[in-house]
Amino acid sequence: MSASLGGKSSALSHGGKGKVRKRDLEKLTTEVMQLREFLPRVLNGDLIEMLHKATELTNLNRLLKEHLVQEQEQLRQECLHLQSRLDAVQSDCQKEREEKLLLREQLWQSGAELQQQADFCSGLGSATCSLLWSCSASEDTVTHWLQGKLQSFLTVAGQTLESFVRSLDSEVKTQTEDHNSQEHQFVLALAGTITNIAAVTSGRNFLSSEAHILLDTLVKLLELMKPGVFPKLKVLMLMALYNVSISVKGLKYIIENPGLMPLIWTLLNDGDWEVCLHSLRLLQSVLLEEEVLLPLGSSLLDPDLQARVSQLTSSVKPSLRQAAQQTLEDLQFPTNVLHFSLHLLPPLVQFILNHLKPNLF
16 A cells, blocks of 8 residues: 555656646545455444544543533622622621720710719708708698608609619628618608608508508518618617507507518517617517407417517617517517407506607608
C-alpha cells in the first residue's frame, strides 16, 4: 500500500503540465476501495466503543464544567447577598446598641428623678401624717374629723399600710431597719393616727361600725409581719385593736376573725417586750367580755397559752411582768367559768369595763 501511494506521488510530481493520468486515477480509486474494505477489520468494535465512550465522557465533562460554572456563579451571588444582609444586620445591631445605651441612660435619669419624687412624697407624707398624728391626740379634732371624709382617709391608710408591709424584706430589714427613715415615720404616723382615733369614744364606735375592712387589714398585717420586724409598727396596730376592743361592738367583730387567737399566741413569742405587752393587753380585753368566752373557750383553755403567759411573768420588764400576772389570773377565771357557770361574770365585766382606759399615743 505504501508503494502504491508512493507511485501516486511520483505520477503527480512528474506528470506533464499537472494532468493526472487515467491509469493513476484508477489505481488510486482501487486503493481507496481497498481501504474502505479493510478499515472495519482493523478498527474493531471495542475500539469504536471506546471512542464513543470517550466522546460521551468529553461531552459529560463539558456539561459538568458548565454546571459547576453555573453553581459557582449562583454561590457567588448568594454570598454577595448574604454579605449584603450581614452588613445590614451589623448596621442595625450597631444602631440598636446605641439606642440601648441611650435608653439605659434615660432609664437611669428617670430612676433618679423617680427616686427624688418618691423621697419628696415620702417626706411630704411623713410631715403631713406627723401633723395628723399630733392633731389626733385631741378628742375635739377626732370628733370634727368624723363629720368629714374620715372614711376615705382610713381606706387610704389601710391600703398604704398593707402595701408597706407586703414590700418588706424581713431577712434584710431586721438587720438594717432605719427607724428614722421618712417612709418608716410615714407609716408610723398613719398607724398612730388610727390608734388615736380609736382612743376616742366616737372614733372607736365609728371604727367598730364603719371600718371593718381596716380592722381586718390590721389583723392580717400583724400576721404577715415576721418576729422582730418593725416592733413599733406592731405596737401601734395592737394598740389600735385594743382601743377598738374597749367597745363591745368592736370586740365582738374582732373576735369573729378566726386568726385573732393564733395571732395573739404568735405575738406573745415575738421577742420584743412591747409587742408582748400589748398582745397581753389585747388578750385581757378579750377575756373581759362574757359573750366571747364560750366561742373562744377551747383556745383560752389551751395549756400552751397559759404556759407562755406564765413564762412572761418572769420578765425583767416590770410592766410586762405585771401584765402577764394579771393575764394569768384572768385566764384562770374563764377556766372556772367555763367549767361551772357565767352568773357572776356580767357584774365583774361591767366593773372592769368602767375602769378600762384607751391607749392614746
